[in-house]
Amino acid sequence: MLSSGDGRPASTGEGTPISEEEALRRLRQTSDPSQQYYGAWWLGRMRSQHPEAIPLLQGALRLRRPRDTGAGVEENAVARNAARALGKLAPAARCAIPDLLDTLEDPDDGLREAAARALGELQAPEAVAALCRRLSSGPEVAGGQRSDSPRLVEPCEALLEALGDIGVATPEVLAVVEPFTTHSRPIIRSAAARTLLQLSGDARWSGVLVELLDHPQLQVRRAALMDLGAAGWRPALEPIGRTLAENSLKLIALRGLVEQGKGDPGIPELLACMDSLL
Amino acid sequence: MSAAAMEMSCPPTAELIAAVQRADSSQGLLLATQALAACADPAAASTLVEVLGFNNPGAAVAAVDGLIHLGPGAVDALLQLDPENYGARAWAVRALAGIGDVRGLELLVDALGTDVAASVRRAAAKGLGALRLGDLEPARQAAIQARCLDALLAATADGEWVVRYAVVVGLEGLAKASPLEPAAQGALKAGLQRLQVVSAENPTVVQLRAQLALDHLSPP
Structure with a gap:
């Protein structure tokens, strides 16, 4: 069940x-x-x-x-x-932030992942230090593959995205995130670029994401679509439109451009593109 | 392109159909379907409809494009589809929505009201605003408009934002296509106004699209 x-x-x-x-x-x-x-x-x-x-x-x-028994x-x-x-x-649920911060220290990485995402959704600045600490050993250690499974040592994607959603853009946070833009897994590179784009608004990080829209794996193209949407990066309208992926995901990404973004292309162009994808 | 030119640039349809049936890889099926769709021959319709059931999304997209291009000539084949084949039916809804033939009305109404997949309800909503009614006698036209309007208004309460977004586009299309009776026009606008309301459950993008539709329908 x-x-x-x-x-x-x-x-x-x-x-x-x-x-x-x-x-x-x-x-x-x-x-x-x-x-x-x-x-x-x-x-x-x-x-x-x-x-x-x-x-x-x-x-x-x-x-x-602990996760080691069946009942656990x-x-x-x-x-x-x-x-x-x-x-x-x-x-x-902001009152639950202390509980989620405790959960972020749990040995179960699946729980840490869920806690990180929730802290991002709650936009909890209290969590920035702990999220950064989990990532600070960089793509080789925190982002290394575990010996017992294909999973990474830390749930990097969730940790990175939470930092972007919380939105504390200090040089210390940027310095922790940036090394992950060269991670060996494209999904992690995408998450890091999205977070840097959200935090800094620096267009060079959008380049990483737009390039991933052409990645041979559908799963990576989907992730880059979601990440451009989360960052609300409107100049990506045209490349999003021609990405080889389901219209459902492009529509979610374009909703992000409408709601999270600003500037050109403007709302009428974004909505016209959404209409064409229905 | 003239018919003669098309015949010259395109291998015989029977050969293209055979290539689709012979395809033994995902990529092979995609390429063969694209070639068959491009020949724009009504004789290709039933094979393109078969491709919708092959569980190959790339090929299905190509087949839907080909069927939409065939237009009314593809409708019979689409309506003969096995209703138990859920995957194929979802693609057929998209094709019928794109073709806009009134024979697809019942399938579109049913899909918008009952399909479990938001992507199918979304396509049906857009399609119900884009049926071609111009050649019908006025009484039949009004009856079909009323069916479309009822289905779209019921779907303004759909739980998925993307379906409500498509409902806005459908309602706008319905209003623009041909004049509605005053009562219907009023109900349609009230539906758009419901989707324009600011609320926690209704995302900004739906509100903005509903505002745009209302602006289009009532020029200042």
Whole structure:
């Protein structure tokens, strides 16, 4: 029943709508982690404003435990979804920032990843120092591949993107991020360039992203589309339009250009391009 | 290009169809489909529709382009598609939306109201605003407009922003294509105004597009 990905339960989709009360009840009980998992996901997805939602999610986040046993994975799946949901409940969930900062130190890199993304969504300046510390050993160490899996030592993509979303553009932060623009994995280069573009507005980083729109791997082209959208880099309109990828992703990227960007090309041109991609 | 010139520049359609059926790689299927789509021969329609079911997105995009280019001549083949083949149906909705033939009306209405994929509902919404009604008698025209309007207005409450964005484009297209009765015109504008409202659930890009549509429909 538990799945990875976006944290949506595999077998209990939108086909079985539940009420907010029911989602809270499922998260509150502790005998069935899969029910808690679904409850946590629901509260984030539906942007619950119930006063009990955030305290329950904080509680679920504290239930994490080491990942080495089968049962541990279950518990951390609930904690991961709780972290994701807290990110979706910005800005009300800012009170959970200390819990998420604790989670950023967890040995489970999947949990650190979820916590980093949530801290980015909450735009928590309190997290900048910890995010930078996780990345400071650079692309060779923090960005090195683990000996036991294809994953990196740190969840670099999430850590980098959180720094961009938080938006503290000090020379120290830029100096931590910049070495990742030469990482061996194009997805990490894309994330680093996006963050530098968001923080500095320096056009040279858009060049890295536009070049990745031509990458032979679809997955990389998709990442570069999302990153240009997140940075709202409007001069990329034309290259985005001709990228070989699904229109759905181009539309999300163009929405980013409209909502996050400024300058030329202007809104009418951006909307005309979106119309043509429907 | 004249028909004679086209015949000279394009191998016989039967050969192009055989090449699609022979293709044994993803890239091979893409190239063969592009060649078949480019020949613009109505005899290619049923093979292009078959390609929609091959689970090869690149080839399906090429087939959709070819079918849209064929226009009304491709509609029969599209409507004969197996409704159980979900993947193929999603591409067919895109092709019918692009062709704008009224015979696609029911499939587009059904897709906008019930399809699980936002990308399919999005294409259907745009298509419902772009049906070609010009040659129909007024009563039939009004009846089809009313069906399109109802379906689009219901979808102003769609949970996905991109579908609501496409609904705005569909409503604008419907209003521009031919005059609506005053009551319908009023309902259409009210629908656009709902999507123009600033709210946490309705992203700025949808609000801006709805504003633009309202500006287009009521010039100052």
